[in-house]
Amino acid sequence: MKHNTILGALGITLLVMLAGSGPHNKIIFFQSISNASESNDAVLKIAKLPVDNIDDRLKKVNNQLGFKLFAHLFNSQQQKNIFISPTSIAIALGMTYNGASGTTQQAMAQALGLEGLSLKEINLGYQKLQTNLQQADSDIQLSIANSLWANREIPFKHQFLKNNREVYHAQVTNLNLNNSQSKNIINSWVREATNQQIRQIVDSINSDDILFLINAVYFKGNWHQQFDNNLTQEKPFYLSADFSKPHPLMSQSGEYSYYENEQFQAVSLPYEQKRLSMYIFLPKPDNDLAALSQQLTTENWEEWMKQFRLQEGSLQIPRFKLEYGVDLDRALAALGMGIIFDGDRASFEAMTSKPVAIDQIKHKTFVEVNEEGTEAAGVTSVGVRVTSIMETKPFEMIVDRPFFCAIRDEQTGTILFMGAIVDPT
Secondary structure, three states: OEOOEEEEEEEEEEEEEEOOOOOOOEEEEEEEEEEEOOOOOOOOOOOOOOOOOOOHHHHHHHHHHHHHHHHHHHHHOOOOOEEEOHHHHHHHHHHHHOOOOHHHHHHHHHHHOOOOOOHHHHHHHHHHHHHHHHOOOOOOEEEEEEEEEEEOOOOEOHHHHHHHHHOOOEEEEEEOOOOOOHHHHHHHHHHHHOOOOOOOOOOOOOOOEEEEEEEEEEEEOEEOOOOOHHHOEEEEEEEEOOEEEEEEEEEEEEEEEEEEOOOEEEEEEEEOOOOEEEEEEEEOOOOOHHHHHHHOOHHHHHHHHHHOEEEEEEEEEEOEEEEEEEEOHHHHHHHHHHHHHOOOOOOOOOOEOOOOEEEEEEEEEEEEEEOOOOEOOOOOOOOOOOOOOOOOOOEEEEOOOOEEEEEEEOOOOOEEEEEEEOOOO
């Protein structure tokens, strides 16, 4: 049996940290996310832990950060596709947070919503969250792997390395980064951890590079309810009220978790055992994506999640495939983290005695959604939510204009990906 799947989504978050004074020592941080259709036995796994004690506040951190960054990016790029991974960015900054100190750490804590939590509490929360995501669904592959590649000539703080090794289960390796083979060693790990989705992430190593931090996340998810290829039809997708392009729309009908108000229609499309789902929010014809983006806050999101109910209906959604890349420096500075980029004020003394500051933060993603999938031994449907019974007429939802979407873990509420799809072509 064939199942529909997100065929591929990968993201790269790159942090380059430059010395604020003295020699131009660089710390380079990579974070890659791969959401692909092939199996990935080589991706590193971490032990399963109980998940019922995950700190509720920390669970919301990446969602809050995601909505804030999305709003900032959307305001400056309203006519473009946007697709980010709040989980990727939150984990990247969580690892970096272990090296921050003083006012730099305070600024990061405030921007990330971590105020009042000790470093130990934060690390424990991230550890449990990562573990929980990886055991989300036995039919879904979701793995997280981290590594640090340190210049063996540079004295890094023991606790910084220990925290990343024990909390994030990072593979810590001392290298002679001036050796021409070091780049190949790092890229080999990246290829293995992302199931060959990212072939090369380190183009070159300069003489002042001192640390590479890498995170890789692998995800494979098949739709719980498959789309029929024969029902996919070329139809107009309206980029604006006056302009449309022909585009394939996939169709199906059935019972869905659905919510509608005066501003939008929203539907949840679960994967496999329904632990993870894609949410699609379609603004009403007299509304638009810009208006919806103004309402995308953590508070509204959590309230909306409570309103979804099982309802019969028909659905048409576009295939879409996109690549997205953005420099997050300005967005994070706007959230109050400008100090981390300031070579005169940034303090990462918990990482190294060398004066360093973050020079650049880049985030890249790729996603492809269609009705094709891989063969599976079987699909088990569990965890159907009990809802109140009410008389409702079947809904019709035709996603033929710009929309918002998100991939969410139903147990923790963690949003793995979110984006505005303006042009699926």
